[in-house]
Amino acid sequence: MLNKGMSDETVNLGFAALADPVRRAIIARLSRGPATVNEIAEPFEISLQAVSKHIQVLEHAGLVTRTREAQRRPVHLNPDALEALTAWIDGYRLLHEQRFRRLDALLAPDATPAPRKEPS
């Protein structure tokens, strides 16, 4: 496997964290800059406690981190962890594409397009 130094468990947690629309909306919010839990929770109709739990899932997956700044504990996006997940997907997607390009080259060495077959 092309694992790019990530453990299976880290990849499991990362993708599982992204499989929820509230957590993805939190990622979208944090892409515009760090925010406190209260600021993040503001547009959601769910409880502050529920939002806080979603942030914990993202933090456990390494997708966000929390810092301490005076009285605030803003949540920050971790772009490296997001990049590691896209790198995992893209590794196999590109392998698949390369294979198809090689097949195309084998099947059409003179680059003449095959006549299109109409559906019957």
Next chain:
Amino acid sequence: MLNKGMSDETVNLGFAALADPVRRAIIARLSRGPATVNEIAEPFEISLQAVSKHIQVLEHAGLVTRTREAQRRPVHLNPDALEALTAWIDGYRLLHEQRFRRLDALLAPDATPAPRKEPS
């Protein structure tokens, strides 16, 4: 949200499907070419039925498709669905990066690197 035409449910299913190491190993296998369920199951120590269920999860998420070729029903990777998931992640990752580049430009207009502070 930058949803690239995918429904929330499709994105949920896609990431949830990738949150399992067996399903990711199946994706890795299919990146090298289509394969039947028997061929896919071969390297795994789990039952054929369990592998078949994992393939159904991937199929339901749109990450793989099955075709009928004579007596075979090979499973194929769907690279477009994988690309849609990376596009989702990368949209927000790049937004975040652009924001940091703008902040850097504001904080260091003369491009002089700040002296490195040694840990005390």
